[in-house]
Amino acid sequence: MQIVLAPNAFKECLSAPAVADAMEEGILRIPADIRTVKVPLADGGDGTTDALVSARNGVFVELTVHDPLMRPVTARYGLIDDGETAVMEMAQASGLWRLREEEKNPLLTSTFGAGEMMRDALDRGVSAIIVGIGGSATTDAGIGMAAALGYRLLDGQNREIDPTGGNMQELAGIDDTYAHPHLKKIKIHVACDVANPLLGPNGAAPVYGPQKGATPEMIFQLEDGLATVARHLQAYNRRFRPEMPGGGAAGGLGAGLVGFCCAELRSGFDLIADYARLDDALADADLALTGEGKIDHSTRFGKVPAGVGQRAKKHNIPAVALAGGIFGDVSSLYEEGISALFSITPAPISLAEAIGRARVLIAQTSEQVIRLWLLKN
Structure with a gap:
């Protein structure tokens, strides 16, 4: 099983490569035959x-x-x-x-x-x-x-x-x-x-x-x-x-x-995804895992999770997005190829604590997402 890890940075917290590393850390705790391919991304801004x-x-x-x-x-x-x-x-x-x-x-x-x-x-x-x-x-x-x-x-x-x-x-x-x-x-x-x-x-x-x-x-x-x-x-x-x-x-x-x-x-x-060869990674993948610090109704307009979802959809594979916080109605992202969204915060915590524990929380959530995925695969 191959999983593409294609997150954006979690702003003021972790760079996109650091988020991908945290995702991989959690996933590799699972005793299963899983190969990860890290493709950290950006939308032209920070990161x-x-x-x-x-x-x-x-x-x-x-x-x-x-x-x-x-x-x-x-x-x-x-x-x-x-x-x-x-x-x-x-x-x-x-x-x-x-x-x-x-x-x-x-x-x-x-x-x-x-x-x-x-x-x-x-x-x-x-x-x-x-x-x-x-x-x-x-x-x-x-x-x-x-x-x-x-x-x-x-x-x-x-x-x-x-x-x-x-x-x-x-x-x-x-x-x-x-x-x-x-x-x-x-x-x-x-x-x-x-x-x-x-x-x-x-x-x-x-x-x-x-x-x-x-x-x-x-x-x-x-x-x-x-x-x-x-x-x-x-x-x-x-x-x-x-x-x-x-x-x-x-x-x-x-x-x-x-x-x-x-x-x-x-x-x-699109520019960053092409240079990072995202499509090459998705061509052999079973699942894409993406995310960024905040997901809301504007995420569908050129942001990384929506872009990963769109490209995953073209390759006929599901995409799951993680976020530090999910705000408002984000159902439009399902049309963009995102199959499910998960917040990394397991309980009410302060922003400062969420930022301080981001790597641990991303790893934990990534592990649980893939464990759930494996129940059906």
């Missing part, structure tokens, strides 16, 4: 790098970059496929987690640090970069990233602008004379888990600006700035379309990656 480095036996690279407020910090990304592919999360450098509450202000923040990670990978000669763009502190349409990659972003007097969200309106020209020479020679895949466009009522500024510290007045300024960058990107790159789904992700970084770098936006789950 993307850990999942792919684990799945593809890669290595980590540490480097000094700038945080959203241009302070030096240590970040890391991964190299897989013998160094041919870099995998990174923009939030390592430019994420909201880097800022204290009182520091949040998308007029002052920049994706420059995310661009520095990309530049380091390009300097190492990679042929592809995978970028997860969840959890950003920025709304700069990727001009900070572009500046780090060598683009000169010019105002009306032909002076370089400071590439922050508050300065987007000053953009009057794009000069790629000094852009990294390898940038247009490689493939850049963007793992994106939202479909918001760059502009409009469902765009980057009104939807995601408030969580980054934007006031209503700031949102109007950011929208104008994003529109300014969009006009110049359309002139610079004929393939760029501001209305494209996902362009508004990470404060417009999705749009910036397409416009400046000719990147491809993809569903975060």
Whole structure:
């Protein structure tokens, strides 16, 4: 019997590889002929790098970059496929987690640090970069990233602008004379888990600006700035379309990656699952076990448990999902290929205790799920 272990991370608790290890620990307590195949996953947000480095036996690279407020910090990304592919999360450098509450202000923040990670990978000669763009502190349409990659972003007097969200309106020209020479020679895949466009009522500024510290007045300024960058990107790159789904992700970084770098936006789950070779593992499996920290009605929209269920369904095998908590009506997940859902908490406990005991609870629940499964198989 072969079981594929394909969880997401349990946020603020365990990485996806650690969750898969805990599942395996519980299952292997059972005295039965069971083979486990671990395929830790992500949806383009936290855990993307850990999942792919684990799945593809890669290595980590540490480097000094700038945080959203241009302070030096240590970040890391991964190299897989013998160094041919870099995998990174923009939030390592430019994420909201880097800022204290009182520091949040998308007029002052920049994706420059995310661009520095990309530049380091390009300097190492990679042929592809995978970028997860969840959890950003920025709304700069990727001009900070572009500046780090060598683009000169010019105002009306032909002076370089400071590439922050508050300065987007000053953009009057794009000069790629000094852009990294390898940038247009490689493939850049963007793992994106939202479909918001760059502009409009469902765009980057009104939807995601408030969580980054934007006031209503700031949102109007950011929208104008994003529109300014969009006009110049359309002139610079004929393939760029501001209305494209996902362009508004990470404060417009999705749009910036397409416009400046000719990147491809993809569903975060699908991109990670393909690189992790999930379908290859499922082809020979009898059961898939997935999960993440929280499962609710939104899980069906691009999240890992739903994606695993859909792919398991195509292979005609059942999928079971574990969660730290299950909230509200989740019956729609049954249509996505999930056969059953289990909470790992056996009794009322505090969040702190659940986090502290997560590995033990995941192992115990995984063991009980498989013992139940074996009664019928």
